[in-house]
Amino acid sequence: MRRLFLLIFLISSGIQAQETDDGYSFSLEKAIRFGLENNYSSVNAQRDIDIAIKQKWEIIAQGLPQLGAITDYQNYLKQPVTLLPGEIAGEEPGTFVPVVFGTKHNLNATATWNQLIFDGSYIVGIQSAKTLLQISKNAKTKTNHEVKKAIINAYGNVLLAEESVEILEKNVANVEKNYNETKEIYKNGLAEEEDVEQLEITLLRLKNNLSRSRRMQDISYDVLKLSLGLPVETPVELTEDLDELAMEYFDMGLLETQIPVEENIDYRIAENRAQSAEIQVKLEKSKALPSLSGFLNYGVQGFSQEFTFFNSDQEYFGQSILGISLNIPIFSSGMRGARTQQKKIAYEQAILELEETRNDVLRKINSAKIEYEYSLENFQTQKKNLELSERIERKNQIKFFEGVGSSFELSEAQRQLYTAQQDFLQSMLNVITNKAELENLLDTTNYPDEN
Template sequence: MVFSWQFNFAQTQPEAVSLEEAIAYGEQNNRNIQKASMEIKKAYKDQWSTIAIGLPQISASASYQNFIELPTSLIPAQFFGGNEGEFAEVQFGTPQTMTGGVTVQQLIFDGSYIVGLEASKIFLMISENIFEKTLIEVRKNIVNTYSSVLLARENIEFLEQNKENLNNNLKELNQLFKNGFEEEESVEQLRLTLSGVETQLRYIKNLERITLKMLKLMMGFPTDSPLFLSDTLEKLTNESLFKMEIPKNLSLSNNIDVKIAKNNLLSETLLYKYERSKGLPRLSAFLNGNYTGNSETFSFTESEQKWFGAALFGINLQIPIFSSLRRSVLTQKAKISVSQAENDLTETQERISIEVQAAENEYKLAVENYFTNKENLALADRIQQKNQTKYFEGVASSFELREAQLQLYNAQNNYIKSIQDVIQKKVSLETLLNISKQ
């Protein structure tokens, strides 16, 4: 069952994690997952609380009374041999009284209780759905963030290589300029390109640190503790990333939004039954036993104190007769809610079906773009190298070299983005289908 996670898994912090290990760690330690798991525990307690309503209820009571002055009653004096029409003043009882008793109550029949038992099960299922949805979102976010860190590091490698090449070119160009073989404008253009690469490199390095901290946060890992990512971008971009077949007759019943919509329909149906059950009678029984002690002084703790017992058994029957149409109106309202829930379920099923088709189409497009951008990157790299050679041979102009360099940088960015796009589109499709490698 999806809610049976325990949190003792993460008592020791790993120094390095693969993507699968990061997901497993996050499933145990992500705070949102822990909160959702606690909601399931609360739902279990609510279910038992509902069950307990139909079980025997035992309560005890005790009371102590001390009359500062006993009440006086008027009784016809003729009862005591007096004159007719006159009244005698009489005080009954003792100044101090103590009573203790136990009452047992048992519900025999209540239509709303039966519905409540069913509703507690549905509420538990809804809590499980929320947990599952949270789990799916955490998995999705960890995959995307883990890959974003690796992509940022790949981008850093590209930029550092570009920076090194530009620095080498700038040294050669400066020497040519000093010897009078090159114009100052060419040097300035190269410096401008280098400055842009350095700025982008600083930004990507900061982004990589921030993204890594975000990954730690999603995993429930201390953000200030070191964490090494053992997987490489090459491992993530293996053959399985670009192959995902979806059966034509695939059932969407496993989609979490469909599950939630189904349980919402069950919940509204039970609410409708609950409103109808209010017209049924309620039958309960009770048994009461108590002891009473009377005394002139506080002598209830003494062994000579006399106690007088009493016991009572009874049955209560409540029959709703007329509520000025209130029950009827509430029942009709609940029935309308059932119809709304049915429409919501139908709309959700159709929407998810379309979203799956759209996600599949976007995933296939992302895969095609990846291979196209991969080829473009290799092509742009060859073009830049040729133009660099031509430039220092005096065949190509500085403008042509700069254009080739910018084309290479753009191809690198497109390549990085295409990998990220494939990963995100595949994860989104897996999320809709509620499938994963785990």
Template sequence: MLCEMIKTPISVFLVLMHFYLSCQDIPNSFTLNSAIEWGMDYNKTIQKSNLELQKAYKEKWKTISIGLPQIRGNLSYQNYLEQPVSLIPAEFFGGTKGDYAEVVFGTEQTAIGFAEINQLLFDGTYIIGVQGLKHYIDTAKNVLEKSQIEIKKSIIIAYVNTLVAEENISVIERNLLALNKNLKEITAVYKNGFSEEEDLEQIKLTISKLRTQFKYAKESYKLSFDILKLLLGIELDQKLKLSDTLEYLTMKNLNYESIDNNYSNNIDIRLAENKVIEEKFLFRLEKAKGLPSLSAFLNGSYVGNSNEFTFTDKEQKWFGSSAFGLRLEVPIFSSFGRQAKSQKAKLSLQQAEKNLTEVKSKVYVEMRKAQNNFNLAKENYFTAIDNLKLAERIEKKNITKFFEGVSGSFQLTQAQQQLYQAQQSKIQSMRAVIIEKTNLENILNNKN
């Protein structure tokens, strides 16, 4: 069956594509760094940005080629179905003055071969255009880098959200296990008449709430994982494992001192600087349009005439001609159109310069805000650890008091809710440390 299928070129192509896709080396597990590296290669948004960069390189050579020799040629064949008639004074042929003779010139069929080479010698707009090519490529690279920064952040968020959901599942499972154990003990106490029915109902209510949270956590885990797969350019049904833990990433991101606070490399600032340079070139370009342009040309042609189609015969006569010349185009008066365009370009340059100043100020404020948020996230993390330890001790004491009959189910439930809240606070504080560090690094465009 396979041998029959690959008999056609289309089938061969499809089979090769299937084998290629099947052999794509997708790792079974990803650290956060390896996920980012994979995303830089296979994320669809980055791939499209890479294509835009390639288009910029092609545009570069397209612009350069304008100033290089341009050669064109054409072949034409003409066969008169009815030849045109010209009127010539009859007196040229000895006829009466005032009369005209009908004359047919030329042959019925004509073949012409023509070639021409043009060379641009001077054009102010071309010079400005070539000077701006490096900047054009730099802008395309910065646009690609901005896409990479944004996708990297999205991958980190999706990766961390998946770990958070996974940690939530683990914590809720442990809580449910402990509650079910308590339920059995309280049920036994209740049957012996040493506990009220309200105590039993209270713990059942808590278990019910946790089961709902558990279901939500599982859905969140699946959704976060699917978002991560989409960002990595991986099929949703592909099985993956995340090898980094939430605890490890939190500890890794706590070191604030390693961050360079120089924000001049911020991608938005660099793009705003690109815009200023672009507007400068456009302003110069509009001014250059008032300069003359000079080009040279050299052409040649061969013409064959015949009443029959004999153009492929060796005996066919061909008559050649050639010419060399210069073309000078001088803008003289545009009814002030060029002046208006130059003034408009100058205003656009001023806008870009003001925008650059504004962007720098915004980035500075964003950096300070990000630093503050990261410091707060660190403090909240250490506070959450202390609060969790305290909540665990309180819950443990209330369990002991409850079974000793010193306190009721209300106090126990309150202590348990405090514990669950402290657990969530710790998990969210760990997430905040990682995300806020990422936000700060993105603003600084830290490469480490």
């Protein structure tokens, strides 16, 4: 039993985000799984499926037997009086005798069984309920795609902000060291004042960028927490580095992946709209068909001058009715035909939009592959540019302190290095986000039709 408990613990700890007393710790995959379960939009999308399931059974139940009961009790505080001709009671002709009919206390109890026998709109309604459920499931899949993309983007932006802060802190430390050394050299008369001023400008610019990057880091964390469905005050720690994550997202084979357009979620949603439009046409046509329903009821009545309905000797009188109701639409002055034509036109529009969606999905997949392939190439280019910029900056720094290079040349080399650093970070993020976009387009996840 102890080994079983340990096994369950190890399995559960491997698939859940690590929650500590100080907050949460996430890898990207754990963050995605956590967000798909806890993101506000994802939770509500699942609730939409639950609602659609209940609506489906609500519609089905309309064609099943319906049983109801009603009980009426009447106590005539003042019974109504009816006037009868006096001749009945031996009075003079032309006179009337007041008479009270019935008893002071009346009790009626009736149970009724209603059954729909045939209704064309009911059959169409069941089809509509199934389509609504599928729409909700596809909407859930689409929401999951959007949530996954948002989490990947937010996670990547946090890593980008952290890397930017770390690089800028190193740059500030290096330039500050150069600035202090150059000031001492200037005091000894071996450097120009402009050299000191140029380094000071660079240092101030770096400190300003560092301050901004720290603020962006805080904002990025808040965006990530929101996409995960966590309160913004919850501490969160990320366990991956941007460069490692970018290398994990290198997948040239993804560029060769092909799927049937019909399995793309955007196409399936457009197909749902066309199916709904077709059902609306069927619904309008079904309204021209007759409907047939039946009912059976049974009731009892009790009468008494006193409230004796719970006495064993109280007499009750039974009654029962069996009946059917047939409703036949005959003439609507063209109203039903006009409505049917409207729905047919809407259906034709939905079919045209479906064809447009097919082409748009193909375009999006092709475009996403191009973007992803370019991001892989750009990553290699920016990595090489960074290596070159670092070498150029080191050479210019050596020249500057040896007195054979100007502060302007050093400043330009540093500016080029800082730009290359940010471009390289952005290229890594682009690899991650572009792959996520392509994976969403190629995803064929579908909910089983089990409800």
